Amino acid sequence: xxxxxxxxxxxxTIQDLGRPGYxxxxxxxxxxxxxxxxxxxxxLVGNPEDAACLEAVFMGPEIKxxxxxxxxxxGAEMPMTLDxxxxxxxxxxxxxxxxxxxxxxxxxxARLYIAISGxxxxxxxxxxxxxxxxxxxxxxxxxxxxxxxSLPVGSASGAAAGRSIPEELRRHPxxxxxxxxxxxxxxxxxxxxxxxSFFEDEWMVASEADRMGYRFKGGRALDFVEREAPxxxxxxxxxxxxxxxxxxxxxxxxxxxxxxxxxxxxxxxxYFTLGAIISADMDLIGQLQPNTTVRFKRVDMxxxxxxxxxxxxxxxxxxxxxx
Amino acid sequence: xxxxxxxxxxxxxxxxxxEEMSLAAFFKSLSMSNAVRDADIPGxxxxxxxxxxxxxxxxxxxxHPDEMMSRIKELESKAEKSENRIDTRIVEVPVYYQxxxxxxxxxxxxERHQDPEGTDLTYxxxxxxxxxxxDFIEAHHSAPWFVSMxxxxxxxxxxxxxxxxxxxxxxxxxxRPRTDTPKQTVGYGGCFSCVYSVRxxxxxxxxxxxxxxxxxxxxxxxxxxxxxxxxxxxxxxxWKPIDREEYDRILKAVEDNTxxxxxxNVTFDLDAYEADIAGTNAKLMEALNDA
Numbered sequence: 001x002x003x004x005x006x007x008x009x010x011x012x013t014i015q016d017l018g019r020p021g022y023x024x025x026x027x028x029x030x031x032x033x034x035x036x037x038x039x040x041x042x043x044l045v046g047n048p049e050d051a052a053c054l055e056a057v058f059m060g061p062e063i064k065x066x067x068x069x070x071x072x073x074x075g076a077e078m079p080m081t082l083d084x085x086x087x088x089x090x091x092x093x094x095x096x097x098x099x100x101x102x103x104x105x106x107x108x109x110a111r112l113y114i115a116i117s118g119x120x121x122x123x124x125x126x127x128x129x130x131x132x133x134x135x136x137x138x139x140x141x142x143x144x145x146x147x148x149x150s151l152p153v154g155s156a157s158g159a160a161a162g163r164s165i166p167e168e169l170r171r172h173p174x175x176x177x178x179x180x181x182x183x184x185x186x187x188x189x190x191x192x193x194x195x196x197s198f199f200e201d202e203w204m205v206a207s208e209a210d211r212m213g214y215r216f217k218g219g220r221a222l223d224f225v226e227r228e229a230p231x232x233x234x235x236x237x238x239x240x241x242x243x244x245x246x247x248x249x250x251x252x253x254x255x256x257x258x259x260x261x262x263x264x265x266x267x268x269x270x271y272f273t274l275g276a277i278i279s280a281d282m283d284l285i286g287q288l289q290p291n292t293t294v295r296f297k298r299v300d301m302x303x304x305x306x307x308x309x310x311x312x313x314x315x316x317x318x319x320x321x322x323x
Numbered sequence: 324x325x326x327x328x329x330x331x332x333x334x335x336x337x338x339x340x341x342e343e344m345s346l347a348a349f350f351k352s353l354s355m356s357n358a359v360r361d362a363d364i365p366g367x368x369x370x371x372x373x374x375x376x377x378x379x380x381x382x383x384x385x386x387h388p389d390e391m392m393s394r395i396k397e398l399e400s401k402a403e404k405s406e407n408r409i410d411t412r413i414v415e416v417p418v419y420y421q422x423x424x425x426x427x428x429x430x431x432x433x434e435r436h437q438d439p440e441g442t443d444l445t446y447x448x449x450x451x452x453x454x455x456x457x458d459f460i461e462a463h464h465s466a467p468w469f470v471s472m473x474x475x476x477x478x479x480x481x482x483x484x485x486x487x488x489x490x491x492x493x494x495x496x497x498x499r500p501r502t503d504t505p506k507q508t509v510g511y512g513g514c515f516s517c518v519y520s521v522r523x524x525x526x527x528x529x530x531x532x533x534x535x536x537x538x539x540x541x542x543x544x545x546x547x548x549x550x551x552x553x554x555x556x557x558x559x560x561x562w563k564p565i566d567r568e569e570y571d572r573i574l575k576a577v578e579d580n581t582x583x584x585x586x587x588n589v590t591f592d593l594d595a596y597e598a599d600i601a602g603t604n605a606k607l608m609e610a611l612n613d614a
Contacts, residue, residue: 023380024371025552026474026520125540134521135477136540184330185337231488232344232374232514234495241344242472242481242515244371244378246331267474268373270496270513276332279383301388304333308383 001118001153002066005145006100009061013211014120014139014151015113017050018263019128026267027137029247030130033111033211033263033286036171036315037075041115043322044072044092046159051119052129054145057111058289060103061145065095070117070158074165076109076287077172091164108172109287117158120151132264159322169318173284176202176293179260180281182304185249186240186272194222194255198274198296205292206257211264214285215257216294222255222274234270242270248277250296258296260285280307324348326399328392333383336392339376344483344514348375349471350593353409353556355395355402364394372556374471374481374515407593413467413559413611415585416518419570420444420460420531424505429529435499443528447494447511462492463530464562467607468516469591470554476523478538478552482516482560485596485604500526507533509562520552534565534574535584545580559591561611587614 005012015038018031032038032055039049054061060078065071072092073080080087080103087093087101095101095116103112122129122140131139140149187195201219208215224237232241238254245251245261251271252258260277262285277285278299288294299307324347327339338355341348356370356377366386371378381391421444433439438446448459468482475481484491496512501524504510508519510527517527520538536544537553547553565573576582587610596603 020368023369024473025478026476027478027552134523135538136521142540182330182332184332187329230341230343232483232493233342234513236495239496239513241342241375242475242513243339243373243376244337244474246335246337246378247380248332248334266476267371268472269475273331276330276335279333301330301333305383305388308333312384 001069001155003116003120003151003153004064004066005061005147005149005151006064007062008145008147009056009059011144012054012056012061013131013144014052014122015055015130016052016128018130019126022126023267027126027135028132028263028265028267030128030132030138030263032113034075034113034283036283036311037111037113039315040090040165040318041072041074041113042119043318044074044090044159044163044165045070045115045117046156047115047117047119051115052122053120054114055111056114058106060112062100062102063114064100065097066150067097069095069153070161071095071101072115073112074170075112077107078112079104088164090170092159092161094161110289111286116153118154118156121154122152134264163322165318166321169314169321171284171314173287173292176295177284177288178295178297179285180278180299180304180307181250181275181296182278182299182301183275185246185275187274189224189237189272190274191223191225194224198222199298203258203294203296205288205290205294207290209288209290211262213262213265214260214288216260217257222252224255238272239270240272242268244268245273246276248279248282249273250275250277262286278304278307280304280311324351328396330388330392331378333388334380336379336381336388336395337376338378338395341375344375346469346483346593346596349469349483350407351402352377354405355398358398358402358405359395362394362398364391366391371474372472373474374483409557409591411557411559411589411591412586413561413589413607415561415563415611416533416535417565417569417573418464418509418531418533418562419565419567421456422532422570425508425529425532428501428503428505431503432497432501435497435501437495437498444530447492447528447530450494451492460530460564462490463516464564466604468560468562470556470558470560473552473554473556477520478554479520480518480537480554480558483514484516485600487600494528496526497528500524504529505532507535507537509533534570534577535582536577543580544577545582546584559589559607561608585611585614587611
């Protein structure tokens, strides 16, 4: 079984749940930006939750199936047709050899996930098929898919067609959106006024928003507590002695534009970080389009853990619904 | 040195041994991160040591963040008692300073630099009080370096020079980062040297380039067959200045999979080093020259 890329879209990559364990060498976990959407797509077609799918951003690819199978598309909302016939998102459907799947224009969200029964079966690097172009790992020789690529697909009979995830279990971004932040890390580098304005101001997703990180613009610049620069940190008040970065951590080089590090994060560097987006909101960031208005909401650890539990409960419901 | 503990979201504990860089802070971070590894705390998924700090990633579904934090704090006194001595290796890394490729790149990004009229090397030499670029280059390669962190991207080493604090070179990063850096550029930012393992964005000043591959995801390079990343924290590096001819010769050998880096196994003892820097470095060089 193969899957042929007729048109690749803007940036369509093979992703699974990533390759944890190598961040200490500068190789990020990677994997789906919206992990719940990838798990959902796999569950719909009867795959293991961590099977490799296609992740397409802003624009869908055009793909032709080389054999019969079962397909499901989750994540961003984008109308689609199979040989010209409309198909429902978040719902499994059958495909026949020779049929072509096409997408229309994006309505909400940013990234869609296309799962096929058997999963994409390209070679794994460091335990994952996820594409990480900077390290030339996973994907097709480490790159996004291109026109003419023929992707191997594992053999599996697949789940039945017509399985669907109920609307209330699908997570869509809204505009304005709220992202929850646990202050920490180098939070105390900021003045009290900056600590307050960061949460008061409206920010907007900038055009520099990709798998490595999301940049935000529009809020007031942040001021730093005065200090004598520590040896080795560098003179800028936003510099630190290069250290590790947390996934979801928020750095603000020069105090102007916050950057949230995402799945393909650099593992460390010399900028202060003011805290991190809570784990429960990381998937949501992957569905934000540029120009979306965002407010950062301060939460404490108890709230972060409660939100994480809620997210796990949604996944449990999806599992039992499709079980 | 004052240890600071904090959370990075709900999945990371971040421990800063000191705000400023020193080998003592690095050794403490290394021994504490080793202690966390040895403690085998349930829920720990990854331990990342850095220059003067380290980070532990954990699964908050398996262990409460407060419990994780207190388990890590308990290990501090144990780590303080551990020996500041490691068994490691010294590696000779050839560097072609003032090469045409980093020169072409730095000229393309001049408007992002502190000194648009000069080059990265003339700027770094001047602000560190050297009369000539040649004297500065000599200071960069005459004493060995210590790999105090691996990260940023794909096996990139950060290196700290084994000299007295007053002899350490300090250079700011570019005013705005470049969008391009040649693969294997030898760079400099803050008090750290680095080797860019892959081509890409970067903010460190560019001094030269090494023909030695240090990251090979295909693992075809003769000395990277066991693992794709060459450097690990604790490695010691001696830069060896080379000219164009030698650069081309080594590059071809690396590409033909016939290059063998010059490496010697050594022991590095922080207390012995601090008591006698010149003597310790001389012994390291002796070991390398015998290899």
